[in-house]
Amino acid sequence: VNRIKDIALKANVSVGTVDRVIHNRAGVSESTRERVNKIIEESNFVINPVASSLASKKEYRIAALTPTSIKSEFWKLPNEGIKKCIDEYKTHGFRLQEFNFDKFSSVSYVDAFNEILKWKPSAVIIAPIFFNESLKLTRELEDKMIPYVFINTEIKNVNNLSFIGQNSFDGGNLAGKMMSLMTRENSEIAIIHFHKIKDNHKAIERRIEGFTNYFETYNSSCNLSIHKIDANNAFKELAVQLDGFLKKNPNTKSIFVPSSNAGKIAAVFKKRKISQLNIIGFDTTSENISFLKSGDIDLLIGQQPYKQGYDGVKILVDFLINKQIPKKRYYSSIDIIVKENVEYIDV
Amino acid sequence: VNRIKDIALKANVSVGTVDRVIHNRAGVSESTRERVNKIIEESNFVINPVASSLASKKEYRIAALTPTSIKSEFWKLPNEGIKKCIDEYKTHGFRLQEFNFDKFSSVSYVDAFNEILKWKPSAVIIAPIFFNESLKLTRELEDKMIPYVFINTEIKNVNNLSFIGQNSFDGGNLAGKMMSLMTRENSEIAIIHFHKIKDNHKAIERRIEGFTNYFETYNSSCNLSIHKIDANNAFKELAVQLDGFLKKNPNTKSIFVPSSNAGKIAAVFKKRKISQLNIIGFDTTSENISFLKSGDIDLLIGQQPYKQGYDGVKILVDFLINKQIPKKRYYSSIDIIVKENVEYIDV
């Protein structure tokens, strides 16, 4: 047996005092604090978190700042992961408030952030899609001593507690490897980049760098070219652009889409009955998955977005309850997803 | 507020009675049982598991029957996953006893199983490597009403609570796809099968079927052949066999190893300075990983063995604590692992 009571007995103090020492609360003389701490260590005492949560009326208010899944289906899974983890720890006093923004509008991001500050959270989990805005707003969290973690997108040189997401360069590099396996020598490979969509710009640039790097490193005979598509992802607009692209680049054999929009492109090609192109894209949106299954997309790189949300909250839980200091960065896995294993992937 | 107390108040009974109803204990008249149940439903009451575990002195004794990691490194990860999950639920009364056996000895399996029966577990998690022995022994668990789950290896038509593991056929099929991407047309592809190692025989057969199926389905021009190697995996014995194999099959371009022994084979070829062969194998043993990194193995199919152990125990936890009925089968993901993403894989 090793309860607070046992420690108290050994130290000749009351359980209240032991509790104060354990939680570093004020009002204990230095001498007894030391004595109690020594006994705690010697006895290898660890607090019973179950009893602790039950007795404590503490509430942990977690705010989540993520894009709404309505405008961007990708975000459904991280949001679900966040909710699931909070749900598992609700008996420990965890409450979630979601603050969703439109990932195409930095204004909505700033608005949501300000709502969070008003709500006075204990900690926040953020998808910091907008770089400059985030720099300013995270500083306010720091002033108020509110810990925050980033998921999916990393901003460096700020005091986030942790980051969970993919290494974009290595994601692109892996896509490059898979592309080189799928494409013959001396092929034309096009990288199609929607440059009107500004969110997550850095990650996409890094994916392109990684992709290009693979072909350079292995001295490939393939010819890579970047094509900036001046369209959002509406079918009609996109079709016009892609028709133009194909006319100018009739020898294209393979297409790399460094964003989650591969499905949009596949839809156009399918309509045009063009099926001999190899397409590699990112992320398991339902559209991407369905084109992967039909064979119109050949391969997707996955990043387990559900897990990013779940793990982001879990890091906060462990930090708030057990004072566990997380690593500064946890990399998500870089999954290779093809028709043959898509039924089994982790989300 | 929605506590047992509140239900008791509404039903005009004591909390003790509500407790009896919740847990389906005897000693409640049918009429009050019905009344209380109705109020529980109407109030959407769910028990507080934290308070429940604290008050209850119940112990859940979990026995794990898995191969010792000493003789088979693969099993280190499942065993760690099992331990981790138990550790997370120790404050809920979970205790683990490991019963390890030598995966090359069915006798040690039966012995360990008998030890388990003596230990009187609440539930058991089993890697049922030996088919016939398992049939008989699981029946004894059923007689004693002890629930059990299988991990990694499935035995069908018995009353296991659940199974967590990979679909072997689809694992082999995926390996076939990746092989066909890596190998030129009209190549000789060898399937190397250690037929002296009898454990997990069925899974390996199914992987070979899946692999072969891929090439048949796509009408490949490659020529597949199965080579039964009459050796255990000791380097010297294996080298003799492989030398003979290469002499007889000098045009072999690619090798598929449907077991976790790809590294053993790669070691021989490396020694012989043969480096132009494509090798695809299974599982992320440290040997396999190191040859993957050095380029002597080209690709591995992973099955997240740590997660198999962890999830297997988690299923028992949810079943014993929350009476949650699991699915009969949970398929592990089928991961494609290459040099470029090996740093990021889930274990």
Next chain:
DNA sequence: CTGAAAGCGCTTACAG
């Protein structure tokens, strides 16, 4: 600075 007591939401004998 320290202790005694009540309470968190359950479960478990025990009494009737």
Next chain:
DNA sequence: CTGAAAGCGCTTACAG
């Protein structure tokens, strides 16, 4: 068949 009371290992006012 049912209830009252003690207790699980903590935390939280409150009193001194």
